Amino acid sequence: MPIDVLMPALSPTMTEGKLARWLKAEGDPVAAGDLLAEIETDKATMEMEAVEEGTLGRILVPEGTEGVAVNTPIARLLAEGEDAAALDAEPAQAGPQPPPSPQAETPAAKDDAPKGASKAPRPAPGPATPPADRSRVFASPLARRLAARHGIDLAALSGRGPRGRILKADIEAAVEAGGTAPQPAAGKTQAEAPETPQADDPLLFGLPPHEAKPHSSMRRTIARRLTASARDVPHFSVAIDVDLDPLLRLRADLNGRIADKADRISVNDLIVKATGAALVAEPRCNVAFTEAAILHFSRVDIALAVALDDGLITPVIRDVPAKSLSTLHAEARRLAEKARAGKLTPEEYSGGTFTISNMGMFGVKSFTSILNPPQGGILSVGAGERRPVVRGDELAVGTVLSLNLAVDHRCIDGAVAAAFMARLKGLIEDPITLML
């Protein structure tokens, strides 16, 4: 039976896309992981990997086709030894569905998604899926160009044009308002825009000469999301110290067997692995709060905070517990490199069920983080330090790591947070159990 290859959902809000280019031709052998095609959404072009192996028997959707609904069969793969005649069999309508993307169940995870997008568009089979990407920003070409020039985030503006279309005048008003003020979201008028601190703001009086650098789009997003998080989420944090020496020994042992220095496992890789395992063991911390319900995620997708020259971004490693240390290492490195190069796709930085922020490499002993909504928890990792420790009744010297877990109290209570931290401590201090 030939395998139908389905149009993938490459971002949480994607319901359809353009099949931009086939990277394999009919008759080509296909191995799992091979790049099959380029799929274009309104936000980005992404490559689609083959999940199954076989021979590309037939291309059902020619390249250049727009508006291909998610889950539409786009090609048929022949399994090894299968005859080409099998291609003419009825398409398997109830064929293999891709696993539902985890974001489909999260609330408006992306900051630019309007409220109400939490009713995530369920990818429906068949071509009749209505276009429903409500995160698309409508702006005139001139407005787009001017916004780019002034570093204004279009998503933060409300347009005065038909159906909220952003026009030149909206950009000019935003520039007028200080060039930096995010205008209120749809529904408010320009007149209600919050005042931006101006040069004559008394708060700024008496400051030494300074250069005002207009906000980048990323800075604006950081400001908006973290302000909302710190203001709206009742949060607390739980701190523990863990004995890092067993994990360091395991790491040394593992890396002794890895020839290429670049492939060697880092402390962070092991902490990611341990956190994933701890979340599996304590799933009450792998949650998000929404007004209507607490979302319990069936998969652990961990976002890693990556510092950039002018901000930070949190690319996501999917299904951490299912991945080997070497895979986690490779993926973390690849995502960090793409993040620093500014080449992450929306798929790569959206979603995530839990975040880890590691400042150990900066020598920070201990810190707490602001929650990354709508995720329920964020783990802050300090530096492993040689500190005096008490072993039995003896004072000794050991490598100690301070961990802080900040949680959203609306969905994670203190005892649950403590249980998670105990579990994490247990895994780090007895890391061989990670191999189980």
Added chain:
Amino acid sequence: MAEQRKAEPAFQVAVVGSGPGGYVAAIRAAQLGLRTAIVEAAELGGICLNWGCIPTKALLRSADIYRTLKQADSFGLKTGEVGADLKAIVARSRQVAGQLSGGVGHLLKKNGVTVIRGRAQLDGPGRLAVRGEKGTESLAAEHIILATGARARTFPGLEADGEHIWTYRHALKAETLPKSLLVVGSGAIGIEFASFFHTLGSQTTVVEVLDRILPQEDAEISALMAKSLKRDGMTLHTGTTVEKLEVRDGGVVATLARDGKQHQVTAERVLLAVGISPNSANLGLEGSKVKLDRGHVVTGPFGVTGEPGVYAIGDLTAPPWLAHKASHEGVLAAEHIAGVKGLEPLDPLRIPGCTYAHPQVASVGLSEDKAKAQGHAVKVGRFPFIGNGKAVALGEAEGLIKTIFDADTGELLGAHMIGAEVTELIQGYAIAMGLETTEAELIHTVFPHPTLSEMMHESVLDAEGRALHF
């Protein structure tokens, strides 16, 4: 209940004047479910349909066909002797106007608009006094839209007598073709009539007080128009004033002055086309809070005036004085009255202007000079008709399409055209400006081949220094 004996129908909207502003406002108001009346003292459709845009287009169509017939040889056609019958041409023009005026009556009826014949004036808040054949009656209306338009402007000493000295009204009913015609004023109206009569055989002279004809257009377009008209044998006096008009020996002797030097020109007929005067007198505005500026009603967004409930649109208000501007304002006023959300005021810079002479002229947005005066660094694109296959095939290889972009942002600031059918092309740029396209989207737009519209593409390409066919 004696008071109710004389109860008049209460309207939500009463429109005064049924020109392209008024009748469109009335239809839109009725569409929005408002009980609407329209008051008209003369023909439905106003000047535009009866004495303006439409009948002149009918005349100019005859002139175009006449010109083409005279060139039949060049198209390989044999016609025999070609002649023009002004009476028949005028008759056709009147028939066209009559047909369309009837159409307006039908549209108003279809939309349930009550048509009231008479002259209306404000008579206190929410009330109009309408003088009709059967005396004066009072009309109550919650909102009043004044759309009384304008008439030909005259100056002391430059007054029409309807015999030798005409306004457009007289010219539209001309019975004999004057051997010579002096046109005073070189705006769209003056140039269109000059083109018509000159094509039919009148020796035509145009006098313009400013330094160029079609002074509202881009200077380059004005210059091309002047060149074309002169080559066709028309005489143009720019920077010239008319000091005196004397009717003498069945003609008119005009005393013209340029740089303080006088000279005389004799013509069989004179056409005055020196602008318009708003019809704001006898509207009962004196006792109201409606403000005037040189006779024109001062309006805010959507046509609101100083008097609550009273709107004004079209030629009665600020320029440009164009039928399509009046219609658009009529729609906006009706929608504002109905409380339609999200209305945007009309941007005068996005109103195209057209002159239907030979050659035609059309423009939208800023001229090159104005764009520079406003501080824009500009990129200018030009594409001549001679480089366009369709234009050459049509035998219309004369003309230019000029586009003006802000060099910094790529905003399309203005477009200016002269040549065949440009009045049908200009809306492409008007849409582009309305949607705030930059040069990039225009460059990526596919224009059909072979069409005159390809020149619109090429002009944009030329602004980027990459025109393909010239």
